[in-house]
Structure formats: C-alpha cells, structure tokens
Amino acid sequence: MTNAPARAVYIHVPFCLHHCGYCDFALVANRDHLIPQYLQALDNELQAQRRIVGEVVDVDTIFVGGGTPTHLSPATLRTLFRLIQQHFRPTTNAEISVEANPDGLDTERLDVLQENGVNRLSLGVQSFDDVVLKTLERTHTGAQAIETVQRCQRWIDNVSLDLIFGVPGQTAASWRQTLDVATSLPVRHISTYGLTFEKDTPFFRREQHGQLKKTPDELERQMYLDAISQLTDAGLRHYEVSNFAQPDYECRHNMVYWNADEYFAFGPGAASYLNGVRRTNVRSVVRWLKAWQQHESAVEDCEDLSNEEKAREAIMLALRMRxxxxxxxxxxxxxxxxxxxxxxxxxxxxxxxxxxxxxxxxxxxxxxxxxxxxxxxxxx
Ligand code: SF4
Known part of the structure; x- marks a missing residue:
C-alpha cells in the first residue's frame, strides 16, 4: 500500500539555555558557538532532500521543535525560517508551530515568529509551582510563565502549554493548582506528561542513587485522572492520551504522526517517514553537524516497513487518540x-x-x- 505524499515537516533545533536533568532529547546547552555550523548543516540537509524531491513542497504543517528554537537570536531565527521557506511552502491556513520556553521569549523574537507566519506556540511551562520548577531545573518561575502566556497571546492566538506531573516531591494539591492556573490562562491546547526517568539522564542516575524519589504509582494515576477531569471541565477536549484542546485546536502536525501519515524531518535525532521508509538521524548534535558539514547523510537507522508493519504501527498510533x-x-x-x-x-x-x-x-x-x-x- 502506498501512503499519500508527505505534507508535514519537522525541524529540530538542538539548543537550550540549560540541559534540564530529566530531558533526553537531542540537544546541547552552553554551546551556542555551534549555532552558525548548525544552520549551515541544516541548509545542506534541506538541499539534499530537495535534490531528491526536485521542487518546493507544499505543506499543511511545519513544526519547529527542540531543544528550544527561541533560544536562537532573532537574526538567527530569521535565517532559520528563510532556509525552511526555500524548500517548503506552507499552504493557506497551514499550521506553523514553534516550541519555546517562557524565559527569553521577548518582543523581538515574537515579532520574528509572527513575520514568518507562526500561528501556534507550544510553551514548555511544565508547572506554575516554583518548588516543582526548581526540582525540574527549569530556568523560569511560575510568575514568569504566567506573564509570558498573557503577553505572547497578543502575537499568537493559538498557545499550547506543556505540563509535567509525577515530579519528585510534587503534591496532588500542587498539580491541581497548576491545572487551575493553566485553565485560567488564554490557551487553546494543553499537553500533560508523566515524568519519566530516561536512561542516561542525570535524573535517572539520581533516582538510582536514592537522591530522587519516584512518585508513587497511585498518586501519579490520580494526577492523570485529575488532569482529565479539570481540563475537560474547562472545555478542553481530551483527544489524545496526553493532549487536550479547544474544538478545532488539536495539533494538526501531531495528528499527522498519529494518523500514520508521512512527514519530512531534519536535524539531529529527527526521524522522517517518506515512501514507507522511516529514517532516523544520529542523535549526537556534533556527529550530525560533522556529517552534514561534509554533505554526508547523518541517517543512523533506516527501516523499510512492510505493509503489515505499517498496519501494526497505524493501530498503535490510532489507539493513542481518544x-x-x-x-x-x-x-x-x-x-x-x-x-x-x-x-x-x-x-x-x-x-x-x-x-x-x-x-x-x-x-x-x-x-x-x-x-x-x-x-x-x-x-x-
Ligand atoms: S528546555 Fe526543554 S528541551 Fe531544553 S533541556 Fe529543558 S526540557 Fe529539554
């Protein structure tokens, strides 16, 4: 069975101000000197794909994730969008999402996002409780997050929040309070994730050494049920295991994944799915950079899925949706x-x-x- 041609693109921006101890995404912190090389390598990776496709591709969704894309300077962000737009043309009403953190999202950056048609902002808020934020090693406070949501909504109407539950020391009351604050803000979409202790993260090691205590299963289960009841009571529709949205504000880019449709993807650790083949780039930012600086593919894993494998994946992904x-x-x-x-x-x-x-x-x-x-x- 042939899938429909890809009409979605993901760009991974692997830079952050600080590497939070629980995060296992492909990224680097305090290595901003690599940003010019990243842009050059990304340009090379985009051009290589263009030579295969042969033309500018019309897309319905663009998702710029990370990392923290808005960690880039305004000028660099402009360059990033110019590179993307040379190869991908958003259709009318396309969804263009960017991930951002509350700190550093200033007026100049918001102007650049707006100029480039960004119409969905996914904010890594995680909590409004400063104690929880400190445990998570986040670099913003709850008050800053509230101020950022209120301010950026003047540039971009469709704001989504990421929230985390099951953080060591987080109480049920703290989580309910975070949900209360989130639903009082002008947001269209909320994603809630249970904290996981991924191997090779500082949190995993600290948990192994007894320095961090996992949330008891029963409390974590209750937190998830509280999220479902508080968010749906506030008028958000629970449309995927971890995602809630006002009507018509479901994340269209993520729906592409859950519908097992095809998509382009660029950057370290990014995985594309094109013509039934999933290709995953090497996660190491430096190895990805070095490969593409020399115009060499950074694909580390390539799976040519059989029809049955595609079908099984489609079942698994569809079951994530309510x-x-x-x-x-x-x-x-x-x-x-x-x-x-x-x-x-x-x-x-x-x-x-x-x-x-x-x-x-x-x-x-x-x-x-x-x-x-x-x-x-x-x-x-
Ligand atoms: S800001 Fe986000 S992407 Fe960056 S290290 Fe922290 S959790 Fe990971």
Missing amino acids: QGLHIPVFEQRFGLSFAELAGVAFQQHRDDGFLTHEADYISLTTEGLLIADTIISDFL
Missing part, C-alpha cells in the same frame, strides 16, 4: 483484516476492560488510558 481506530478505514487502507492481524490482543484487552469496540471504532477505556503504553505495545 477517537481510536476506525476499522473499515484501516482495513481499506492496508488491505488487511483487523481481526486476523490483531484480534487476539484486542479480545484480551477488551475482556480486561482496557479497550472498547463501538460503532466501528476501537479505543482505550479510561482504565486503558492509565496503562496506555502497555496496551498499545501489545499490537506491535
């Missing part, structure tokens, strides 16, 4: 029977109360949401 998997569309797209491919896993999880089958859709129940990753991985 709407779930539409069986007739799935079967038509992949020419496979859902029952033959995944009937055993489905029946077991339905019998256990984690999945439901209603009106041609299979989706997670509330109980299933609480262990979504476990349920979903059974369809691989």
Whole structure:
C-alpha cells in the first residue's frame, strides 16, 4: 500500500539555555558557538532532500521543535525560517508551530515568529509551582510563565502549554493548582506528561542513587485522572492520551504522526517517514553537524516497513487518540483484516476492560488510558 505524499515537516533545533536533568532529547546547552555550523548543516540537509524531491513542497504543517528554537537570536531565527521557506511552502491556513520556553521569549523574537507566519506556540511551562520548577531545573518561575502566556497571546492566538506531573516531591494539591492556573490562562491546547526517568539522564542516575524519589504509582494515576477531569471541565477536549484542546485546536502536525501519515524531518535525532521508509538521524548534535558539514547523510537507522508493519504501527498510533481506530478505514487502507492481524490482543484487552469496540471504532477505556503504553505495545 502506498501512503499519500508527505505534507508535514519537522525541524529540530538542538539548543537550550540549560540541559534540564530529566530531558533526553537531542540537544546541547552552553554551546551556542555551534549555532552558525548548525544552520549551515541544516541548509545542506534541506538541499539534499530537495535534490531528491526536485521542487518546493507544499505543506499543511511545519513544526519547529527542540531543544528550544527561541533560544536562537532573532537574526538567527530569521535565517532559520528563510532556509525552511526555500524548500517548503506552507499552504493557506497551514499550521506553523514553534516550541519555546517562557524565559527569553521577548518582543523581538515574537515579532520574528509572527513575520514568518507562526500561528501556534507550544510553551514548555511544565508547572506554575516554583518548588516543582526548581526540582525540574527549569530556568523560569511560575510568575514568569504566567506573564509570558498573557503577553505572547497578543502575537499568537493559538498557545499550547506543556505540563509535567509525577515530579519528585510534587503534591496532588500542587498539580491541581497548576491545572487551575493553566485553565485560567488564554490557551487553546494543553499537553500533560508523566515524568519519566530516561536512561542516561542525570535524573535517572539520581533516582538510582536514592537522591530522587519516584512518585508513587497511585498518586501519579490520580494526577492523570485529575488532569482529565479539570481540563475537560474547562472545555478542553481530551483527544489524545496526553493532549487536550479547544474544538478545532488539536495539533494538526501531531495528528499527522498519529494518523500514520508521512512527514519530512531534519536535524539531529529527527526521524522522517517518506515512501514507507522511516529514517532516523544520529542523535549526537556534533556527529550530525560533522556529517552534514561534509554533505554526508547523518541517517543512523533506516527501516523499510512492510505493509503489515505499517498496519501494526497505524493501530498503535490510532489507539493513542481518544477517537481510536476506525476499522473499515484501516482495513481499506492496508488491505488487511483487523481481526486476523490483531484480534487476539484486542479480545484480551477488551475482556480486561482496557479497550472498547463501538460503532466501528476501537479505543482505550479510561482504565486503558492509565496503562496506555502497555496496551498499545501489545499490537506491535
Ligand atoms: S528546555 Fe526543554 S528541551 Fe531544553 S533541556 Fe529543558 S526540557 Fe529539554
């Protein structure tokens, strides 16, 4: 089965002011001298893709993530957009998202974003509680985050917040207070993530040495349920395991991933999915830079997915959405029977109360949401 051509592009900007102890993204902190080399390497990577495609590509979504894209200076941000626009042309009403942190998002940078058509801002707020922010090693305060949300909304109407729960020492009351503040602000979209202790992060090592204590499972589960009830009560629709949005403000770029559609991706650690092939760039910023400075591919992993593998991925991704998997569309797209491919896993999880089958859709129940990753991985 052939997928529709990609109409989405992701650009990874791997620079931050500080490397937060829990973060395992591909990035560097305090190495801003690499920024000019990054832009040159990115230009080379974009041009190499252009030679394959042969023309400027019309896209419905552009997502500039990181890292902290707005850590770049206003002039550098301008250059970044110029590079992207040489190869990708946003269609009318395209969604153009940029990730940012509350500190450093000044008027000049907001002007550059607006000039370049950015119409969605994803702010890494994480919490409004200064104690929690300090534990997370964030470089902003709760008050700064509130001020930034209120200010940037004058430039960009569609503001999304990232929030984290399950932080060591964070209480249920602190989390509910953060949700209260978030829903009192002019935001269209909120993402909530449970903190994970990823291998090779300082948080992982500190947890192993008993210096950080994981949140008890029961409290973390309650925090997630509190998020669902407070955010939906505030009028946001729970549309994906971790994501909530006002009607029509779902993140269209992320929907491309969850619909198992194709996309371009550039930068260290970025993974593209084109013509049924997933290519993942090397995560090391320096290795990616060195490769592209010499016009050599930085792809570290390449998977040419079979139709069955694509179908299994599509099931897993669709189950992340609250709407779930539409069986007739799935079967038509992949020419496979859902029952033959995944009937055993489905029946077991339905019998256990984690999945439901209603009106041609299979989706997670509330109980299933609480262990979504476990349920979903059974369809691989
Ligand atoms: S600011 Fe965001 S991307 Fe940068 S290190 Fe912290 S969590 Fe990671």
